[in-house]
Amino acid sequence: MPKVLPSVGAFTVQCAKCFKWRLIPTKQKYEEIREHILERPFYCESVQEWRPNVSCDDPEDISQDTGRLWAIDKPNIAQPPPGWQRLLHIRGEGSTKFADVYVIFLFIVFVSLRV
Numbered sequence: 001m002p003k004v005l006p007s008v009g010a011f012t013v014q015c016a017k018c019f020k021w022r023l024i025p026t027k028q029k030y031e032e033i034r035e036h037i038l039e040r041p042f043y044c045e046s047v048q049e050w051r052p053n054v055s056c057d058d059p060e061d062i063s064q065d066t067g068r069l070w071a072i073d074k075p076n077i078a079q080p081p082p083g084w085q086r087l088l089h090i091r092g093e094g095s096t097k098f099a100d101v102y103v104i105f106l107f108i109v110f111v112s113l114r115v
Contacts, residue, residue, distance in 0.1 A: 016041035020060035
């Protein structure tokens with residue numbers, strides 16, 4: 001049975017102008033960008049929403065190297081509905097598929113205790 005590797009360690013998006021990789025601070029923000037990437041391309045200036053003064057003139061946040069496993073996500077996939085989350089589990093070496101994608105329902109249980 002193939003070993004399952006840990007899930008995503010960092011979310012990044014490549015600038016459509018300079019092709020530099022920019023770290024995205026949250027999975028939610030990444031999903032928002034990915035959902036509309038074809039009609040609204042991502043540019044380094046988009047990072048200014050959470051990191052002021054970033055431009056194509058700045059060094060990239062992260063670069064592709066052999067120390068990490070890189071995967072390119074499909075563009076323009078709609079976000080899961082509220083209360084649901086998309087999970088990506090990368091498969092290990094020797095597997096016939098690269099990863100498994102799950103959409104799961106997240107629920108919160110509130111417990112009221114009387115003392």
